[in-house]
Amino acid sequence: MRISHSRRLEPGSTSRRVYSSLREAIIAGELEPGQRISENELAERLSVSRTPIREALTLLRDERFVQVVPQLGTFVTRISSAAVADAQFVREALECAAVRVAAERADRNDIAALEGLIRRQEEVVAETNYERFALLDDEFHAAICEISGRGFAWEVAQRAKGHLSRVRRLSLPQPNYLSTMVVEHHAVLDALRRGSPDDAEAALRHHLRMVLSAVPALRDEHPDYFEDEEERSA
Amino acid sequence: MRISHSRRLEPGSTSRRVYSSLREAIIAGELEPGQRISENELAERLSVSRTPIREALTLLRDERFVQVVPQLGTFVTRISSAAVADAQFVREALECAAVRVAAERADRNDIAALEGLIRRQEEVVAETNYERFALLDDEFHAAICEISGRGFAWEVAQRAKGHLSRVRRLSLPQPNYLSTMVVEHHAVLDALRRGSPDDAEAALRHHLRMVLSAVPALRDEHPDYFEDEEERSA
DNA sequence: CCCTGTATACTTACATACAAGTGGTAATGA
DNA sequence: TCATTACCACTTGTATGTAAGTATACAGGG
Numbered sequence: 001m002r003i004s005h006s007r008r009l010e011p012g013s014t015s016r017r018v019y020s021s022l023r024e025a026i027i028a029g030e031l032e033p034g035q036r037i038s039e040n041e042l043a044e045r046l047s048v049s050r051t052p053i054r055e056a057l058t059l060l061r062d063e064r065f066v067q068v069v070p071q072l073g074t075f076v077t078r079i080s081s082a083a084v085a086d087a088q089f090v091r092e093a094l095e096c097a098a099v100r101v102a103a104e105r106a107d108r109n110d111i112a113a114l115e116g117l118i119r120r121q122e123e124v125v126a127e128t129n130y131e132r133f134a135l136l137d138d139e140f141h142a143a144i145c146e147i148s149g150r151g152f153a154w155e156v157a158q159r160a161k162g163h164l165s166r167v168r169r170l171s172l173p174q175p176n177y178l179s180t181m182v183v184e185h186h187a188v189l190d191a192l193r194r195g196s197p198d199d200a201e202a203a204l205r206h207h208l209r210m211v212l213s214a215v216p217a218l219r220d221e222h223p224d225y226f227e228d229e230e231e232r233s234a
Numbered sequence: 235m236r237i238s239h240s241r242r243l244e245p246g247s248t249s250r251r252v253y254s255s256l257r258e259a260i261i262a263g264e265l266e267p268g269q270r271i272s273e274n275e276l277a278e279r280l281s282v283s284r285t286p287i288r289e290a291l292t293l294l295r296d297e298r299f300v301q302v303v304p305q306l307g308t309f310v311t312r313i314s315s316a317a318v319a320d321a322q323f324v325r326e327a328l329e330c331a332a333v334r335v336a337a338e339r340a341d342r343n344d345i346a347a348l349e350g351l352i353r354r355q356e357e358v359v360a361e362t363n364y365e366r367f368a369l370l371d372d373e374f375h376a377a378i379c380e381i382s383g384r385g386f387a388w389e390v391a392q393r394a395k396g397h398l399s400r401v402r403r404l405s406l407p408q409p410n411y412l413s414t415m416v417v418e419h420h421a422v423l424d425a426l427r428r429g430s431p432d433d434a435e436a437a438l439r440h441h442l443r444m445v446l447s448a449v450p451a452l453r454d455e456h457p458d459y460f461e462d463e464e465e466r467s468a
Numbered sequence: 469c470c471c472t473g474t475a476t477a478c479t480t481a482c483a484t485a486c487a488a489g490t491g492g493t494a495a496t497g498a
Numbered sequence: 499t500c501a502t503t504a505c506c507a508c509t510t511g512t513a514t515g516t517a518a519g520t521a522t523a524c525a526g527g528g
Contacts, residue, residue, distance in 0.1 A: 013304070014482075015292075039510070049483040054510090058292050070247070071489040071510055086386035090328065093387070097327035152320035153327070156394050248512075273480070283513040288480090305480050305519040 015052035018042075019059050026065050026076055027165045033078040033225040037066070064162050078227030079163045084215060087164035092208050094157045095141060099188065099204045100197040101148035110147045114189050117143060118182060125178040133178055134168070140185055144192075144204075168211050170218050170225075180210065249286035252276075253293050260299050260310055261399045267312040267459040271300070297393065312461030313397045318449060321398035326442050328391045329375060333422065333438045334431040335382035344381045348423050351377060352416060359412040367412055368403070374419055378426075378438075398445070404456065405448035414444065 022042075025031045039057070043050045057074060060066045064083065068074045102110075117140045124133045138158075145154035158165075184207035191199035219226050256276075259265045273291070277284045291308060294300045298317065302308045336344075351374045358367045372392075379388035392399075405411075418441035425433035453460050 036509095038508085040508085043483095050510095051482055051484090054289070055292050058289050059296060062293060062296065068510075069490090071508095072491080073509055083386075086384060089331070089384045089387060090390050093327045093331035094324065097323070097330075150320060150323045152317075153323060156324050156390065160390050270479095272478090274478095277513095284480095285512055285514090302480075303520090305478095306521080307479055 013052075014048055015055040018046060018048065018052050019056035021046070022056055022060060023063075023065060026060070027169055029166065029169060031076045033076050033166075034227070035076045036073045037076060039074065063159060077163070079166055079225050080227050081215065081219070083163045084167055084212070087161050088208070088212055090160040091157045091164065092205060094153045095145065095208065096201045096205055098145045098148040098150050098153045099192070099200045101150065102144050103192050103195055103197040103200040105149065106147050106192050106195070110143075111189070111193055114140065114143060114192070118185050118189060121178075121182050121185065125182055128178065130178070133181075137181065144188075164211070167215060167218060170222070174214060181207070184210065248282055249289040252280060252282065252286050253290035255280070256290055256294060257297075257299060260294070261403055263400065263403060265310045267310050267400075267461070269310045270307045271310060273308065298397070311397075313400055313459050314461050315449065315453070317397045318401055318446070321395050322442070322446055324394040325391045325398065326439060328387045329379065329442065330435045330439055332379045332382040332384050332387045333426070333434045335384065336378050337426050337429055337431040337434040339383065340381050340426050340429070344377075345423070345427055348374065348377060348426070352419050352423060355412075355416050355419065359416055362412065364412070367415075371415065378422070401449060401452060402445050404452050404459075405445065408448060415441070418444065 022031070031037060039050050039053050042053050046053070057066055057068065061068050064077055066074050067077050117136060121133060121136045121140070124136060141157075142151070142154045145151055145157075184203065187203040188200055188207060191203050256265070265271060273284045273287050276287050280287070291300055291302065295302050298311055300308050301311050351370060355367060355370045355374070358370060375391075376385070376388045379385050379391075418437065421437040422434060422441060425437050
């Protein structure tokens with residue numbers, strides 16, 4: 001529990017700041033899966049009352065980032081393979097549908113913007129900066145959804161991602177991971193340039209499934225981060 | 235504002251009851267688009283304090299069912315054609331992806347269950363009961379997602395639906411609407427029976443787009459329910 | 469008549485107090 | 499030594515109080 005020291009609160013309403021702060025802390029692994037978090041302690045650390053804390057936790061619970069057990073405590077959810085698969089399915093469905101539209105709508109400016117993003121990614125690959133690459137990767141996928149005219153799809157996909165983001169963050173330090181990603185981004189861009197929805201969808205689908213391949217290794221490395229014996233309850 | 239009289243609170247935690255109650259009231263149109271709702275008034279009507287009201291509104295704001303303006307008021311969002319299109323895109327992408335999987339996985343029991351649902355729908359069509367049909371329609375689509383092994387997709391789709399549900403509810407009283415729906419359900423089921431992902435996807439996509447066709451007529455009938463001059467703000 | 473400034477009655481955002489329930493722990497008895 | 503029981507510290511859920519901001523109605527001056 002080192003939120004207040006390591007992470008400054010961004011501008012916005014208090015509860016919004018708390019929400020963003022906690023969400024990022026969970027995805028970044030600063031709050032570990034299974035860890036119990038206390039409303040009172042959070043309120044003290046962040047120097048706010050319990051009310052905005054509770055509002056933030058309400059949202060995080062809705063995203064399955066935390067699990068609230070009445071009169072017992074609030075816990076950071078463990079990563080469930082089933083939940084990861086669910087998130088993958090949602091993201092794949094939404095982004096692949098978006099890229100098909102994008103392939104038909106992308107103009108020269110759109111293509112140029114994507115090329116610029118990939119160039120920046122290549123720079124980051126050279127310096128092996130996982131943190132910045134993750135941001136640029138998100139930008140690339142968001143840009144595709146934006147080109148399709150359905151930026152909302154990216155919002156939903158990112159929302160549903162949940163556990164997926166945590167897995168990705170954990171799985172970054174793998175050999176050739178970043179360079180492989182860039183190659184696949186190129187494949188998607190080529191398909192967009194040709195205006196081929198089928199090729200673009202296939203390339204993106206293949207790309208999106210790369211992340212999943214790392215899950216088994218992660219389970220071996222951090223078995224306590226995963227929780228698969230019990231299904232998600234309503 | 236006739237919540238307390240027309241709608242009983244379901245079991246569950248207080249804030250959860252308030253949330254469900256308000257959500258259904260908005261979708262059903264009991265709370266009209268653009269209407270201002272007061273935390274104090276809601277708390278009084280539902281005989282609870284403002285705290286659970288605020289938690290429910292936090293969730294509803296996240297789903298774009300309400301818009302909260304600080305120090306001014308909370309308003310039921312108007313229906314935006316862009317938001318409806320977004321919801322349609324999300325639903326279409328998720329359910330079409332699910333039905334492809336379902337076409338490959340459905341066994342005799344699954345097909346029989348869907349047949350049973352359609353039979354019940356035919357009964358409801360005979361009595362022209364829009365309310366019950368809406369429930370059975372949801373059950374049908376949820377069942378398809380369930381068969382695909384990705385029930386989560388239905389949860390996300392339903393969440394994203396938002397304004398879409400409100401449009402559907404408004405658009406029900408149209409001639410031959412229900413019988414057309416059943417015919418299209420049959421088409422989807424036939425494709426599933428044949429185990430053809432392509433046909434199932436095509437049939438479902440066609441079916442899902444039926445709802446949208448009613449939007450223009452609705453805008454003419456209830457122009458004050460729609461809000462399209464300003465884009466949704468972050 | 470019109471414009472302007474002010475008081476007021478609302479609103480949400482946040483802080484705090486109280487209630488109800490849980491699990492661990494230590495004391496007590498066999 | 500072990501089982502049982504009562505207690506206590508802690509949790510979240512709910513209620514209420516305080517602060518700050520907005521729109522509106524109204525009075526007064528031009």
